[in-house]
Amino acid sequence: MDKEEMVLNAFKKAGKPLRPGDVAKITGLDSKEVSKIIKKLKEEGKLIVPKRCYYSLP
Helix, strand or coil: CCHHHHHHHHHHHHCCCECHHHHHHHHCCCHHHHHHHHHHHHHCCCCEEEECCEEECC
16 A cells, blocks of 8 residues: 555545644654645645645545
């Protein structure tokens, strides 16, 4: 499983909007790396921003 899949799975399992720090704790990845992955996934339309500093699946 690649890192993008790990991040997406964290959102699927949580079932609610998460902050990048929450995703880092769930996945065990570095928070800076998680932020980069979230930014990329957001640009690809795989994540949305329901409220400031939180991300979720569309």
